[in-house]
Amino acid sequence: MWWRGCWKSCFVLALHLVAASAQGELFDEDLTLRPLRDGRLEARFSFTTLLKGASPRDPESLRQDDEAQHYTLFPLALGQILREHAVTELHLTLNAGKWNYDHWGYPDEPGVGTGAELWAWMGDTSLTSVDQRWQGLRQSLAGLFCASLGHLDDQRTTSPTLTFQPEGSLPNFTYPHQLRHATLPSEHVCTENLTPFLKLLPCKSLSGIAHLLNPHRVFDADWHGLGVHVRYRERIGVEVRLAFQAVLDPVRYSHDGRRDWSLRSVFDRIVEKACPVARSSKVQVELPGETSYTLSPGPTDVVNDMATYELTSAQEALDVAMKWPGENSFVYPDTSQVPPLTDISVRRNLKGASQAEARLTIEVTNNLPVQVKSGYLETMPWHLQFYLHTLRAYIDDSQRDDLVTILSYAPPVPHSRPALLQAVLTLPPRSTLRLTMDVSKPFLRYTEHPPDAQRGWDLPPAVLVPFAFGEDDSPEFETSASHEANSTWTQEREPYPRRPSRARRIYTPVMLVDLATPDFSMPYNVIIMSCTLIALIFGSVFNLLTRRFVVVRVDSDPATPDVNSVGGVADSVGGTGAAKKTS
Amino acid sequence: MDGSGDLAFPALVAARLLLAFAPLPDALKYDQQLSSPLTSYSRLREGIYLFQHGIDPYSGGAFRHSPSLLSLFSTVLPLTPYTSPILWTAADAVAAWALVRIWRLRTGAKETSRDGQIAALYLLNPYIFLPSLALSTSSIESMLCLLAVMFACRGRASAALFALACLVQLSLPAVLLAAPIILLTVTRPVSRLALPQPYHAQWKRIIPLLAEFVGYTALLTFASTVVCGNWLWVEKTWGATLTLPDLTPNPGLWWYFFTEMFDHFRPFFLMVFSVHLLIYIAPLCIKFQHDFLYATFLLLGVQALFKPYPTLSDPGLFLSMFSIFPEIYPYLRHPIVTALIHLHASLLLPLFNSLWLRQGTGNANFFYASTLVFGMGNGAALMDAIWAGLRVAVGELKEGYEVAQE
Numbered sequence: 003m004w005w006r007g008c009w010k011s012c013f014v015l016a017l018h019l020v021a022a023s024a025q026g027e028l029f030d031e032d033l034t035l036r037p038l039r040d041g042r043l044e045a046r047f048s049f050t051t052l053l054k055g056a057s058p059r060d061p062e063s064l065r066q067d068d069e070a071q072h073y074t075l076f077p078l079a080l081g082q083i084l085r086e087h088a089v090t091e092l093h094l095t096l097n098a099g100k101w102n103y104d105h106w107g108y109p110d111e112p113g114v115g116t117g118a119e120l121w122a123w124m125g126d127t128s129l130t131s132v133d134q135r136w137q138g139l140r141q142s143l144a145g146l147f148c149a150s151l152g153h154l155d156d157q158r159t160t161s162p163t164l165t166f167q168p169e170g171s172l173p174n175f176t177y178p179h180q181l182r183h184a185t186l187p188s189e190h191v192c193t194e195n196l197t198p199f200l201k202l203l204p205c206k207s208l209s210g211i212a213h214l215l216n217p218h219r220v221f222d223a224d225w226h227g228l229g230v231h232v233r234y235r236e237r238i239g240v241e242v243r244l245a246f247q248a249v250l251d252p253v254r255y256s257h258d259g260r261r262d263w264s265l266r267s268v269f270d271r272i273v274e275k276a277c278p279v280a281r282s283s284k285v286q287v288e289l290p291g292e293t294s295y296t297l298s299p300g301p302t303d304v305v306n307d308m309a310t311y312e313l314t315s316a317q318e319a320l321d322v323a324m325k326w327p328g329e330n331s332f333v334y335p336d337t338s339q340v341p342p343l344t345d346i347s348v349r350r351n352l353k354g355a356s357q358a359e360a361r362l363t364i365e366v367t368n369n370l371p372v373q374v375k376s377g378y379l380e381t382m383p384w385h386l387q388f389y390l391h392t393l394r395a396y397i398d399d400s401q402r403d404d405l406v407t408i409l410s411y412a413p414p415v416p417h418s419r420p421a422l423l424q425a426v427l428t429l430p431p432r433s434t435l436r437l438t439m440d441v442s443k444p445f446l447r448y449t450e451h452p453p454d455a456q457r458g459w460d461l462p463p464a465v466l467v468p469f470a471f472g473e474d475d476s477p478e479f480e481t482s483a484s485h486e487a488n489s490t491w492t493q494e495r496e497p498y499p500r501r502p503s504r505a506r507r508i509y510t511p512v513m514l515v516d517l518a519t520p521d522f523s524m525p526y527n528v529i530i531m532s533c534t535l536i537a538l539i540f541g542s543v544f545n546l547l548t549r550r551f552v553v554v555r556v557d558s559d560p561a562t563p564d565v566n567s568v569g570g571v572a573d574s575v576g577g578t579g580a581a582k583k584t585s
Numbered sequence: 586m587d588g589s590g591d592l593a594f595p596a597l598v599a600a601r602l603l604l605a606f607a608p609l610p611d612a613l614k615y616d617q618q619l620s621s622p623l624t625s626y627s628r629l630r631e632g633i634y635l636f637q638h639g640i641d642p643y644s645g646g647a648f649r650h651s652p653s654l655l656s657l658f659s660t661v662l663p664l665t666p667y668t669s670p671i672l673w674t675a676a677d678a679v680a681a682w683a684l685v686r687i688w689r690l691r692t693g694a695k696e697t698s699r700d701g702q703i704a705a706l707y708l709l710n711p712y713i714f715l716p717s718l719a720l721s722t723s724s725i726e727s728m729l730c731l732l733a734v735m736f737a738c739r740g741r742a743s744a745a746l747f748a749l750a751c752l753v754q755l756s757l758p759a760v761l762l763a764a765p766i767i768l769l770t771v772t773r774p775v776s777r778l779a780l781p782q783p784y785h786a787q788w789k790r791i792i793p794l795l796a797e798f799v800g801y802t803a804l805l806t807f808a809s810t811v812v813c814g815n816w817l818w819v820e821k822t823w824g825a826t827l828t829l830p831d832l833t834p835n836p837g838l839w840w841y842f843f844t845e846m847f848d849h850f851r852p853f854f855l856m857v858f859s860v861h862l863l864i865y866i867a868p869l870c871i872k873f874q875h876d877f878l879y880a881t882f883l884l885l886g887v888q889a890l891f892k893p894y895p896t897l898s899d900p901g902l903f904l905s906m907f908s909i910f911p912e913i914y915p916y917l918r919h920p921i922v923t924a925l926i927h928l929h930a931s932l933l934l935p936l937f938n939s940l941w942l943r944q945g946t947g948n949a950n951f952f953y954a955s956t957l958v959f960g961m962g963n964g965a966a967l968m969d970a971i972w973a974g975l976r977v978a979v980g981e982l983k984e985g986y987e988v989a990q991e
Contacts, residue, residue, distance in 0.1 A: 357942045358833070359615045387647050389627055391634035413635065413645020416830055421645075440627070442615075442647070445832040448845050518942055520844045520949045528845040528953065532838055535957055536861065539890065539964035543865065546971045547872045549990040551978070557985030 026054030026239065027075040029204055029280050033211040036288040037324065038106050039340065041253040041261040041332040042224060043268060046110040047211060047246040049203055051076050054239040057173055061088040061125040061135070075279055077202035080230070080242060083142040087135040090179060090234055091123040091168050096149055096191040097227030099249070100511045107343035108506050111229055111247045115463040115509040117187035120154055123168050126180045133159075136182040147230075148194045154184035158383055158462075160422040164409065165379045165465050165507065170233025170241070185381065185462035187512040191227055193217040199228050202244060210277030210313070211285060214269040215246060225249040259331035264323030272321040276313040283313040285322055294328045342369050345468050346376060346429060350510040352386075357443060357518040362388070364437040364510070366466065368429035375470035377505070380423040384414035384444060385459045386515050388421060392440040397433055404428075405435060416444055427466075448520045458516040463509040593701030594685075597708045598678045605670035605718060613719035617942075618934055620721035621894035622831040623649045623756070623822070626669070629722060633659045643817040649825045651754045652809035652818050654722060673717050676728040681707040683731035688909040690738040691774050691878065699911075706908040711931075712901025723898040726756050730902065734881055737766045738774035742794055745770055750801035754809065757823045758892040761884050764866050767794045769877040776912055777875040778977040784874035826893045827859055834942075834952055836934055837895040838960050841953045862891050872975070879974050882906050886967040890960060900963050907966075913973035923965040930959035 029051050036044040053076050059068065068085050071078065084092065095113035113119055120140060126132050136159065144151035161181045172179045196217055200207045207213050220226050226248040234240050252263035265272045276283045287297060287309045299322070301309035311320060326332075347367040354360035368374045382388065395406045405428045414421035429435050452459075613619055614627060622628060632648030635641070636659055642648040658664050662672060681704045688703050689695065707713060717724040729752040736745035749766055752759040771790045810816055825831065832844045839858060846854055865887045873880040885906065889899035904927075917923075933955035940947030979988050 355943055355945075356615075357945075358617065384646065389631050389647075391630045392627075408638070411635070411638075411640055413640070413642070413647060415644075416646040442627075445834065445840070445844065447832065447843070447848070449848055518949065520841065524950065525845040525847060528841055531957060532842045535838065535960050535964070536891070539960075539967065540861070540864075542964070542968050543887075543971060544868065545990070546968060546975065547868050551975060551988055552991050553979060553982060553986050554989050555985055556987050 026052075027073065028052040028054065029075045029277070030282045031211050031277060031280050032283070033214070033285045034110055034288070035286065035322070036110070037261070037263075037290050038249070039335055039343075040102075040105045041251070041334065042106070043250045043252055043263050044106060044110070045214075045248050045250060045268070047215065049212065049244040051204070051242045051244075052235075052239050053081075053241070056240040058090040058125075058234050058240060059085050059088040060173075060175055061127045061129060062175075064088055064130055075204045077242060077244075079146055080202055080232070083139065083146065084232060084240075086142065087124070087139045089122050089124055089135070089139060089232065090172055091170055092139075092230065092232040093119070093121050093166075093169075094143060094147070094151075094231075095119045095227055095229040096147070096189065096195055097225070098191045098221075099223075099225035099227075101225055101249075101509065103344045103508060104342035104347055105337075105340075106249060108508075109247065111227070111245050112507050113229055113509075114225075114227065114247075115185060115187070115465070116512045117185060117460065117462070118149060118151060118154065118189035119183075119185045119462075120151060121166050121181060121183035123172060123179045123181055125173075125175045125177060127175075127177050132180045132182065140184070147198050149191075150186065150189055153189075154186050156418060158184040158186060158381075158420055160184070160381045160412070160420055162379050162381060162422060162424060162465075164424050165377055165467055168233070169231070171236040173234060173236075183381065187460035187462050191221075193221060195228060196220070196246075199230075199244060199246070202230075204279050205277035209275045210280060210283055211273055212277070213274060214265060214271050216269050216271050219250070219269050219271075220246065220248045223248040223250045253332050260326070260329065261332040262323070262325040265321045266323075272319050273313060274319050276315050276317065278315055280313075285311040285313065285320065287311075287322060287324065294326055296325050296327060298323050298325075342367075344508065345370050345374060345471070346466060346508065348464070348466055348508055348510045350464055350513065352441070352513050352515060357516060359440060359442045360386075360515075362386070362437075362439045362441050364464065365434055366427060366429060366437070367434040368431060370471065371431045372472040373431055374429045374468050376427045376429060377465075377467035377469060378423075378425045378427050379465040379467075380421065381462055382414065382421045382423070383459070383461065384416050384418075384420060385446075385517060386461055387414055387442045387444060388423065389440040389442065390423075392438075394438050395427075396436040396438070397430065402435075405430075406437065417450070443515060443517050445518055448522055448525065451517075451519060451522070455517075455519045455522070458514045461513040461515055463512050466508045466510070467505045468508070469505040594681070594704050597681070597701075597704055598674065601677060601708055601714060601717075602671070602674045604714065605674050609718065613715065616715075616719055616935075617834050617938060618836050618897050619716040619719035620723070621835045621896050622647075622833050623825060623894045624716075624722040624726070624896055626720035626722070629654065629658065630664060633664065641813070641815070641817065643813060643815075643821045646821070646830065649821050649831070650722060651822050652812045653751065653754050653805065654725075656809075656812045669720050670718075673720050673724050676724045677708060677713065677717050680724075680728040680731045683728070683735040684905065684909065686735045687731070687738050687774070687878070690735070691776055691909055693775055699908075703908045707905045710901050710905045712897040713905060716896050716898040716901070721896055721898065722755065723896040726752060726759070727898050727902045729755065730759065730762070730885070733762070733766055734769070734878070737769040737881075738878065740770055742767075742770040743797065746794065746798040747801050750798060750805055753802055754805050756892075757826045758862060758888050761862060761866055761888055762881060763795075763798055764870055765877045765881040765884055767791060767798065768870065768874075769881060770794060772877055774878045776910070778879060778910075778912060778974055779980065781875040781978050828855060829893055831894075834938065834949075834956075835895055836897060836900075836956050836959050837892060838890070838956065839893045841949065841956070844949075858891070858893070862887070876974075879910065882910065883967065883970060883974070886963065886970060890963045890967060900959075900966075903963070904966065907970070910970075910974075913970065913977055916973040916976040917969045918972045918976075919965065919969060923962060923969050926958065926962035926965055930955060930962045934959060 031049045034046040038044055071081055073081055093113060096118050097114055097116055100116060101109055101114040122139060124132050124135055140151045140154050160183055162183055163181050166181055166183055200212060200215065203212050205212060207215055229245040231243040250268045252261050252268055253259055255267055289307045289309055297309060302312045303310055311322065313320065347369060349365040351363055352360050353363060390411060395402050407426045409424045409426060412422040427435060620626060628647050629650050632642035632650055632655055636655055684707050685700050685703050729748050733745050733748035733752060736748060745766055749763060771787055809818060829839055829843050832840050834840050865884060869880045869883050886903040889895060889903045892899060937947055937951035937955045941949055941952050976988055
């Protein structure tokens with residue numbers, strides 16, 4: 003009897019595989035591990051499902067019933083949301099921590115802004131407005147990922163098209179596409195978000211590299227975040243990429259301050275078996291430039307300082323380990339000595355002790371020996387309002403307002419709309435551009451404050467996109483840049499081409515603004531006291547205006563005090579000289 | 586300017602100009618008692634900046650100044666660190682001159698010994714010169730108000746109504762003054778407080794004047810719309826005084842009330858507070874029908890107390906106008922108490938504002954309490970003025986008699 007059951011399960015599995023391939027659903031997963039120069043380890047999990055031949059839903063067809071959705075590998079819960087709201091491209095990231103660009107370089111997943119960030123490109127038809135579908139989309143995603151994405155409302159939504167260009171292609175509808183973008187920096191990623199995230203994977207966390215996503219460890223990392231990226235690739239299909247990125251600190255985990263790591267030591271798990279439905283499943287390790295390390299087990303192959311382990315179903319458990327045998331304990335690099343790993347470094351802060359106004363300062367340092375042009379985006383909720391006329395640019399205390407070009411600005415509307423500022427900064431070689439701007443802090447109604455009002459409001463990160471290097475692509479840039487790169491040990495192995503095809507975004511850390519709070523226990527008292535004052539003045543004024551003036555005799559005649567008390571009556575208007583009458 | 590030959594007026598203006606160019610004004614730029622969101626210089630500059638860069642300043646929520654100021658300062662009179670103090674000092678000088686002219690018209694004299702004193706009481710009133718140093722556009726509003734009253738006193742109806750229409754463009758609550766100013770143009774400004782006589786309304790003269798005022802307002806409104814290209818400005822400027830979207834603290838009574846207001850009661854109380862301002866017009870004009878200048882003065886006091894976005898220059902204008910009614914001084918009911926409340930409040934306001942917003946050692950209730958005291962002070966001044974204005978008619982009393990109300 004047992005062989006029949008075995009045969010049956012084999013048949014079902016085979017049927018699944020056939021079905022998957024027949025419908026053109028491909029699932030690839032890979033894990034990239036990158037030792038960083040400050041002893042940390044960047045781990046990037048990427049799970050890509052491709053729905054071959056599919057295309058995003060045309061919003062014109064929202065009136066009609068949608069075609070039936072039968073997926074085997076593609077996440078149905080997400081697919082339904084995408085079809086329901088006719089979303090062409092979607093990017094959701096939920097991150098916690100501050101990405102240290104100077105030491106960690108550009109992240110493998112570019113969306114590293116703290117908190118939640120959601121942006122979507124949608125076809126714009128008159129049938130249902132983009133804003134309605136955007137609202138539906140964020141609420142559906144909030145439900146799917148157990149995150150407070152419902153707070154990404156109109157007060158946070160902008161359309162910064164210059165910075166957030168579609169990463170895939172846009173289908174050729176007969177009408178234009180529109181971008182909606184919102185960030186919620188106070189949202190934190192947690193286990194409750196990871197669980198629904200893992201449920202979208204075909205193998206859950208049972209097998210494959212997703213097995214390594216141990217919540218106890220990944221949420222203990224110095225930086226961690228998950229992302230969902232949906233894009234349409236023309237003539238290929240709709241691609242859903244689920245990504246998890248973490249910066250782990252093996253030095254912190256080790257007892258003796260060594261940076262040696264293994265999958266077991268950082269995730270407390272190893273890859274037990276490959277995900278059976280994955281077309282490809284691999285673990286990649288970026289090899290550090292120095293030679294004093296050992297990597298075990300031996301990789302399947304090594305290309306360009308990138309060691310690759312192909313996971314196959316036949317393989318036994320995999321535990322990649324990297325050791326520095328000659329090193330007793332890790333010595334942190336001197337932060338003042340090592341050059342930053344990114345082209346530009348950004349600092350942004352808010353100065354001023356007052357709760358009514360402040361000064362915003364952004365310092366952008368160009369680390370390259372050539373001029374860099376960079377896009378600059380602020381999507382600021384109305385909780386901080388810019389005085390754009392006070393925007394000044396300085397280089398070494400000399401004013402250089404010509405280096406800032408404002409491309410677009412939409413002023414904020416209190417209680418409803420955020421500000422959107424898009425500008426281009428020209429950064430001279432090896433210099434720091436300092437922007438200052440006065441800002442005002444509004445006063446909120448008492449119902450608009452969050453429950454922990456004294457904490458302040460998290461403000462979303464600014465985004466910088468360096469896009470033009472050198473003066474008109476001068477050839478000397480290449481030589482000087484590569485020369486520059488040789489002087490540091492990580493830059494030469496940077497996995498990116500020096501001039502990437504797509505401009506890379508740099509997120510500044512989020513800011514906290516301290517807004518003045520009213521006394522939350524006071525509503526009744528204020529209503530009572532203000533109304534009392536108004537009633538008092540109103541009453542007194544009308545008392546004076548309506549009652550007639552009379553002259554009374556106050557000299558004390560004990561015999562007839564009452565009779566004489568009203569000595570005479572005088573109308574204040576008509577009775578001139580009334581006092582004389584009474585005397 | 587005043588042709589009096591004495592040097593008091595030019596000296597005062599020169600002193601004010603010196604003050605305006607002192608380094609002090611930078612510290613006052615964002616002071617909430619000196620400039621409200623509707624009169625703030627920074628916001629005016631921001632609006633002009635946006636306007637000149639092709640962004641509709643009324644599409645956002647920061648700029649709430651009238652389009653007439655926007656067009657004036659973005660074309661004819663550019664605002665620079667040098668021109669602005671001169672312009673604002675000039676506005677104060679014109680206002681002081683208008684006040685002196687009103688005084689002369691009231692006394693009927695060509696020149697009096699109190700001229701310099703009246704100018705000084707305006708130019709050196711801290712409630713007036715501090716907002717002016719902070720370059721708050723409330724100085725321009727005070728100037729327009731005094732000009733309107735002055736032209737009305739001279740009987741130059743068109744000029745008075747045009748100045749009033751301009752003022753209404755800048756500040757909607759000034760529409761309260763339309764009735765007494767129109768009535769003032771058809772009567773004489775001389776003091777009749779001691780000799781009250783009923784006024785027989787000359788409707789044939791009043792109705793055309795009212796129509797003229799409506800016409801000027803419509804014209805200016807149309808001009809503003811042409812400048813902006815749309816009607817958004819109405820909601821952002823006049824609408825702000827009715828719906829109070831910006832809850833920045835000020836010395837008035839509205840901001841904390843509507844900060845703490847329950848959302849479902851907000852429209853009701855906004856309506857109550859707005860309508861409440863209108864209640865005073867008719868009774869004050871009827872009771873002081875023998876002296877509409879005095880009714881105008883009292884309505885300015887009501888406005889300073891209850892307007893939605895007051896600055897210190899509103900009560901300042903009311904207090905400075907006391908100087909042109911010397912006949913009421915002997916009859917003020919509690920002048921010392923009123924003065925002390927004012928002194929108390931004017932010390933508390935900046936102190937508690939700073940404790941709350943800068944030092945962080947106080948909370949909003951501190952400043953709210955001081956605005957209540959300030960409201961008390963202004964209310965006491967208003968009640969004193971009404972009492973004294975009515976009491977004058979009874980005249981001097983013999984020993985053993987007192988005036989009371991029935």
